[in-house]
Amino acid sequence: MNTPITIIIADDHSLFAEGLSTLLKDEKDMNVLAIVSNGRALIDAVRNQQPHLVLLDINMPLLNGLDAMKRIKQEYPKVKILMLSTYGEEHLIEAAKSNGANGYLLKNTNKEELLQVIRLIAAGQSSFPYRLSPVINSFEKDDNFLKKFNFSRREFQLLGFIKQGFTNAQIAEAVHLSIYTVETHRKNIMHKLNLNSPTALMKFILENGL
Amino acid sequence: MKLIKLFIQSLLLAASFIISNSLVQAQPVKDTLFINNSGEYQINRHIFYYKTTFNKTPGYVFDSLTANDFAAIYPKKYLTAGTTDNYYWLLFTVKNNLPDDATFYFELNNPGINIAKVYKKSVNGFQLVGEAGDHLPFGTRPLRYYDLVFPLQLDAGETATIIASLDNTGDNVDCLPQLYDANTFNEKAERYYIVIGAITGIMLTAFILNLFLGITLRDRLHLLYALYVISMLFEMYILQGIDLQYIYPSHPALSDIFKYLSPAISLTLMAYVMQIFLNQTRNNSRLKIIVDLVKYFIIVLIPAFLVIYFYFPDARIIRGLYQQVFAITLALQLLLFLLSALEKVGQHYKPAYFYLAAIIYLWFGAIQYVITIMGGDTKEMIEKQPNDLQIGIITETIIVFLGIIYRYNLFKKENQSLLITIKNDKIKFTEQIISTQEAERKRIAEDLHDELGSNLAAIKLSVQKLPVDKNTYAPIINMLDETSTDVRNISHNLMPPEFSKTKLDELLNYYYRQLTNEGNINFEFHCIGYQQQFNKNNELMIYRIIMEITNNIIKHSGATESTIQLLFNKNHLEIIAEDDGKGFKEEESKGMGLKSIRSRIEYLDGNIIIDSNNSGTTIIIYLPYKNKL
Structure with missing residues (x-):
């Protein structure tokens, strides 16, 4: 770590940008070159100062973070970009990734994590938040089956009754639903399986050994 | 001499001729x-x-x-x-x-x-x-x-x-x-009765239909027209001499009186029918006042005749004069009707074409009638059976009848298009309110998220910089993190970030996964067949419905499991929200939640069915695609 990591902070929230800047100044291996508050100013600053890394907010006036990043990456592909955003939505992270970001962090991150990610990215690695784990199903053994046909738990439950030859009225009583609701579920099961007769549904149940 | 002889001879011859003849x-x-x-x-x-x-x-x-x-x-x-x-x-x-x-x-x-x-x-x-x-x-x-x-x-x-x-x-x-001879006369009489019967049938049909329409539609025109048809039928009977003498064979005076009164009554009714049919008012017609004057003059003629008839029974000259005055008035009034129709045609009032067609032939017949009354010579009037006046009366009645039906349909169409316009305006107005509201929400959501979120993050950074032990400020950091989460959730509920650019299924997928991770309820989410079948504004509306239902589940149901499904079918979207909570009764559930769900569904022309008991709730919402794309 002979040469410090040169950094430009791009954020239109001056309070946050200043806070960030003072935090980084304490680190000997980091050097904040400039703070800019919009995308255009950022492009100019990158052009003039050629930083190692940009800490970039998404929502900014004149030119937003994502668009500014696209242009920086075109002109200076070597400049690393770490997105710092208040938004944690997956599609925004995906958008940042596809526009060339090297990392993505939520603004309310810890100091340690922030510093670690900056160093990681400066060293040429990337860092993105983990994807949220998929919903845990209570029917774990039938997970694949459920997923394959997009059945809900309820629909899977009804399939069991249908297999036993229950009528809609009987099912309704057994699961404490109205007949209309059972009918709707049954209709949707058929729709999801692309079937159009009760016989075809029975055949499907037997063939799949439910 | 020879001449004198011849003269006498011829005189004698003539005399004998006359005598023999007279004898x-x-x-x-x-x-x-x-x-x-x-x-x-x-x-x-x-x-x-x-x-x-x-x-x-x-x-x-x-x-x-x-x-x-x-x-x-x-x-x-x-x-x-x-x-x-x-x-x-x-x-x-x-x-x-x-x-x-x-x-x-x-x-x-x-x-x-x-x-x-x-x-x-x-x-x-x-x-x-x-x-x-x-x-x-x-x-x-x-x-x-x-x-x-x-x-x-x-x-x-x-x-x-x-x-x-x-x-x-x-x-x-x-x-x-x-x-x-007898056979020829009988054949002629038979033909005549068939023609009269057919005409009577047509006019009576028009009468009954218009009476019915007048009562059911509460339209004055139909009732007036029904009266007019009957008066015209009566007038035609009078012209044919088959009126009251058949009903009161021993009171010939009755049919004599009505011979004079009937045309005046018919003409008065005709004037009223014309004015309503053509929608003739002082504002849109310069002829209105003249037609009115002639109309009132004819109304005055009716009692005038009765006075002449009962008080001057021997004044035949006055009666003749009355006939002539009436004939001229008739011609004038019919001419005014014709001009009124032309005036309305000029104003592009479509029913006027019907009236014009109806009146032209009648006018042709009436002029002949007037000429005959004035002592003129009109071959057609006398030789033709039925004559042009009678044909004119019948064609006028029928064409005006068709015109009334046309006018009714025209008005109905205009009314419908007016209703549609009002409805569209209402929808536009609602949309405007909604979009203003949503824009406001978006602005607040972004401000909350960006400004407050960034500030909280800045505070967190500053706290971490304090020259004290990490454990000292750990509770503050926790509080800050919780506040950040709250801000993010509030903002997210107000308006999900980048809503207009994000696919609804992705947004909800993420949302429910996050809810499952953060909360106590295990949410299962299915979305099938999504292709953005609704426009973004309506999609936002649907999103709001789903959010409201989800909030109810989180806050009130006490459920542990919940399934949310969005099934995009061929022509409609079906939303199914299930939970295993304690259920609710709609009349007991207070607050705006369900109300706002219902009003949004109504706006989208959909419907909702709630199936709730103490072992859970299933909500099924049906939303059609049509009209809203």
């Missing part, structure tokens, strides 16, 4: 119609007329007049004198050359004549064949027929001279004398 037959005009076959006979070639200001006896006409006093009708077929105060006499001689005795029918073709008397002079003597007319009881007619018809009994080889006196003083005198 044998007393025939003022020597001309005989020979009946050699069946059919209609050309009586017009053999009939003569005589007019006089005083009523004479038949004997006088028969014996005291010479050929010079009579005029031939030929080459015309009819006699016309207009409204007059004179008496007319007709004269013809006929010989039955057929091998058998037979009855022949002498018809005058004017049922309106006040009194017509027919006498026959033959070798057997001088006798009254019959009398008939408007002023005489119907029951006394020699033949109970609408027209004045006199059966003439002629033995085989008999020669008879017929004279007929026509008294129609104070009224329009015209007649078309015809003579036929």
